[in-house]
Amino acid sequence: MRVVGADGKQTYKEVSWDEAFDFIADRMQKIKVEHGPECTALFTHGSGGHYWGTLLKAFGSTNIAAPSYAQCRGPREVAFIATFGEGLDSPESTDIRDTRCLVLIGSHIGENMHNGQVQEMSDAIDKGATIITVDPRFSTAASKSKFWLPIKPATDIALLLTWIHEIINNEWYDKAYVEQYTYGFEQLKAYIQPFTPEWAYGITTIKPDQIRETAKEMANASPAVIIHPGRHVTWYGDDTQRLRAVAILNALLGSWGRRGGYFIPEKLEVPDYPHPPFPKPTRDWRLAMKGKYNLADLALANGVCDATIPTPDLDCNIKGWIVNGTNLIMTLPDKKKTIEALNNLELLVVVDTMPMEITGYADIVLPECTYLERWDDLRVVHGRIPNIALRMPAAEPKYNTKPAYWMAKELSKKMGLEEYFAWDSYEDVLEWQLKQVGSSLEEMKRIGVKNFPRTFDDLYFKPGEDITFNTNSGKIELYSTAFQDEGFDPMPVYTPHMEPPAGFYHLNYGRAPMHTFSRTANNPNLTDLMDENKVWVNPKVAKEWGLKNDQPVYLQNQDGIVSDFPVKVRVTERIRFDSVYIVHGFGHSDKKLSRAFGKGASDSQLITRVLIDPIMGGTGMRGNFVTFRFEKESEGQL
Numbered sequence: 207m208r209v210v211g212a213d214g215k216q217t218y219k220e221v222s223w224d225e226a227f228d229f230i231a232d233r234m235q236k237i238k239v240e241h242g243p244e245c246t247a248l249f250t251h252g253s254g255g256h257y258w259g260t261l262l263k264a265f266g267s268t269n270i271a272a273p274s275y276a277q278c279r280g281p282r283e284v285a286f287i288a289t290f291g292e293g294l295d296s297p298e299s300t301d302i303r304d305t306r307c308l309v310l311i312g313s314h315i316g317e318n319m320h321n322g323q324v325q326e327m328s329d330a331i332d333k334g335a336t337i338i339t340v341d342p343r344f345s346t347a348a349s350k351s352k353f354w355l356p357i358k359p360a361t362d363i364a365l366l367l368t369w370i371h372e373i374i375n376n377e378w379y380d381k382a383y384v385e386q387y388t389y390g391f392e393q394l395k396a397y398i399q400p401f402t403p404e405w406a407y408g409i410t411t412i413k414p415d416q417i418r419e420t421a422k423e424m425a426n427a428s429p430a431v432i433i434h435p436g437r438h439v440t441w442y443g444d445d446t447q448r449l450r451a452v453a454i455l456n457a458l459l460g461s462w463g464r465r466g467g468y469f470i471p472e473k474l475e476v477p478d479y480p481h482p483p484f485p486k487p488t489r490d491w492r493l494a495m496k497g498k499y500n501l502a503d504l505a506l507a508n509g510v511c512d513a514t515i516p517t518p519d520l521d522c523n524i525k526g527w528i529v530n531g532t533n534l535i536m537t538l539p540d541k542k543k544t545i546e547a548l549n550n551l552e553l554l555v556v557v558d559t560m561p562m563e564i565t566g567y568a569d570i571v572l573p574e575c576t577y578l579e580r581w582d583d584l585r586v587v588h589g590r591i592p593n594i595a596l597r598m599p600a601a602e603p604k605y606n607t608k609p610a611y612w613m614a615k616e617l618s619k620k621m622g623l624e625e626y627f628a629w630d631s632y633e634d635v636l637e638w639q640l641k642q643v644g645s646s647l648e649e650m651k652r653i654g655v656k657n658f659p660r661t662f663d664d665l666y667f668k669p670g671e672d673i674t675f676n677t678n679s680g681k682i683e684l685y686s687t688a689f690q691d692e693g694f695d696p697m698p699v700y701t702p703h704m705e706p707p708a709g710f711y712h713l714n715y716g717r718a719p720m721h722t723f724s725r726t727a728n729n730p731n732l733t734d735l736m737d738e739n740k741v742w743v744n745p746k747v748a749k750e751w752g753l754k755n756d757q758p759v760y761l762q763n764q765d766g767i768v769s770d771f772p773v774k775v776r777v778t779e780r781i782r783f784d785s786v787y788i789v790h791g792f793g794h795s796d797k798k799l800s801r802a803f804g805k806g807a808s809d810s811q812l813i814t815r816v817l818i819d820p821i822m823g824g825t826g827m828r829g830n831f832v833t834f835r836f837e838k839e840s841e842g843q844l
């Protein structure tokens with residue numbers, strides 16, 4: 207579909223697939239001639255990434271960014287790579303099933319439906335594991351916990367440093383493990399001396415006794431203890447350092463590579479369908495970072511977005527985007543900036559299954575059929591045992607929708623890149639790949655998921671096993687030489703963050719179990735379960751403002767941005783008095799989303815202050831404060 211009319215308005219004119227591909231190929235060619243192929247980028251989340259990635263790399267660009275990195279798990283990857291020489295990737299290798307103590311720091315498993323983790327957590331609870339939840343909100347996980355520490359927002363690093371202090375000074379750490387595997391223990395020990403529980407109490411509001419008691423609880427379970435690394439960890443801009451503190455705590459308790467801690471995952475190698483080598487681009491996304499964020503191991507979606515806004519000192523401004531399965535308007539913080547970038551594009555192609563905010567800004571929308579109507583790439587995941595899974599169509603595509611692999615292949619023909627898609631149907635690709643690993647499409651159609659035996663090592667380190675870690679020192683780095691080399695603090699530092707001004711509250715957000723980001727807000731079955739978000743307000747705050755349950759209010763942030771729509775109040779003790787909470791993904795402004803339009807408030811809209819992590823460029827989103835308004839139009843500031 208061609209988008210006609212004003213930006214964001216979602217007025218379309220249907221064109222043939224052929225016309226659409228001609229249009230895209232022409233614009234891509236123009237960008238290539240005038241600016242170079244590197245001035246294009248792909249934003250992707252989910253399965254289509256592989257096909258579009260192949261097309262873009264064949265075209266000559268490696269600017270491929272996913273919001274699941276710099277808006278999600280990026281800081282944790284960098285922190286764990288710095289400490290253990292390895293990131294966690296997805297799914298995480300947390301051995302929750304066999305743990306004796308699980309510490310959740312803002313990971314709201316149970317509302318965050320990583321189903322494997324939810325199932326293992328409930329098994330662990332049945333087996334008597336201790337759960338410790340650190341969260342300013344009484345989450346579902348907190349309700350299953352032995353300890354709930356309702357921490358003052360943005361102060362987690364202080365708590366983590368103090369736990370490290372307690373575990374070192376009481377000699378509760380795993381001495382043999384620390385001795386054999388770690389680097390920098392003496393520096394760490396000297397460094398953490400000031401961080402007593404009494405010091406942390408003043409910062410976190412967690413009582414010293416509770417800090418001591420929970421530290422002891424973790425030590426008792428060691429090494430079958432998991433200080434959970436979290437997932438959406440881009441909070442306050444010092445997130446990589448917070449996750450370093452998490453990694454260090456795990457190392458001290460000897461949980462990395464140990465049963466009930468972190469297992470060693472294995473993945474099956476499934477070769478790519480043969481294609482010619484990709485051209486090597488002379489410029490990539492790193493260039494646009496101007497020497498910053500060298501420790502980031504993947505492209506930054508926000509970085510590529512920034513590089514689209516012309517600046518005089520950059521010779522490779524991005525001119526064309528392909529956006530596959532990511533609603534960047536709701537996904538990237540600082541919507542104004544995203545729209546500024548969109549306005550500077552010469553080409554925006556959006557591949558989506560329905561009209562979402564982002565499709566309204568496209569030149570061309572390519573409507574994809576849903577996952578139930580198509581083949582997809584094999585799912586190849588690492589885990590305790592390597593396994594692969596097949597996704598196959600359960601129904602014919604409705605309307606004139608197509609799978610992304612078909613689109614990428616057809617477009618490749620228009621761009622002279624068809625040799626990168628040298629197959630007739632996607633079943634041929636799957637058949638070929640499955641054959642390489644000793645299976646077949648026929649078998650996979652029958653069984654769906656196939657497990658393979660592990661080929662190397664054990665699931666855990668053997669006692670006293672000699673191990674070289676992929677860090678500069680070859681050890682688990684309690685003191686990070688990589689951070690030091692880049693000019694960052696080699697050990698995590700607690701820095702106080704801004705506090706909400708009078709009458710404002712931390713804007714806290716998270717997941718609801720039945721919804722996925724903003725993408726399911728219009729789903730009829732899921733809206734039956736939950737059709738709007740509510741703003742959680744502490745009773746003390748409600749009293750001060752005279753707020754009642756279900757009363758609609760607007761939220762206004764520190765920069766004067768007011769939510770497009772009102773949101774109903776939910777008065778509850780489950781949130782601290784200094785914060786309010788809403789579920790992410792609501793407050794859609796696109797009228798074509800007939801069920802979701804105007805329902806609830808959008809956290810994305812209110813996240814205008816972005817705290818960039820200096821180490822890897824992640825976008826900290828929790829530095830925003832909101833107040834209540836009773837009417838949309840203001841009669842002066844509240």
Ligand SMILES: Nc1nc2c(c(=O)[nH]1)N[C@H]1C(S)=C(S)[C@@H](COP(=O)(O)OP(=O)(O)OC[C@H]3O[C@@H](n4cnc5c(=O)[nH]c(N)nc54)[C@H](O)[C@@H]3O)O[C@H]1N2
Nearest residue numbers: 312313314318319340343359360437438716719721722723
């Ligand atoms: N149902 C459902 N499940 C999902 C998803 C989904 O869309 N829907 N998305 C998936 C994805 S991609 C991700 S990344 C994960 C995200 O899931 P998580 O990584 O678990 O979520 P976060 O958003 O980091 O954390 C939300 C929790 O942090 C708490 N919190 C807020 N501020 C602070 C603070 O300063 N300190 C502490 N200790 N806690 C704080 C909030 O109260 C809330 O309970 O969920 C995954 N699972």
Ligand SMILES: Nc1nc2c(c(=O)[nH]1)N[C@H]1C(S)=C(S)[C@@H](COP(=O)(O)OP(=O)(O)OC[C@H]3O[C@@H](n4cnc5c(=O)[nH]c(N)nc54)[C@H](O)[C@@H]3O)O[C@H]1N2
Nearest residue numbers: 251277278438531532533537557558562723724725790810
């Ligand atoms: N304010 C705020 N921002 C956040 C977060 C937050 O909690 N709050 N969470 C962050 C995190 S952890 C993550 S991982 C990201 C996630 O960010 P996104 O993945 O961008 O999340 P959605 O907003 O759900 O956008 C998904 C888009 O994909 C489309 N889609 C769904 N299925 C398909 C399909 O099969 N094919 C195609 N082509 N498209 C499809 C949907 O219609 C929708 O437009 O957001 C990050 N940004």
Ligand SMILES: [Mo]
Nearest residue numbers: 274278279438
């Ligand atoms: Mo995420």
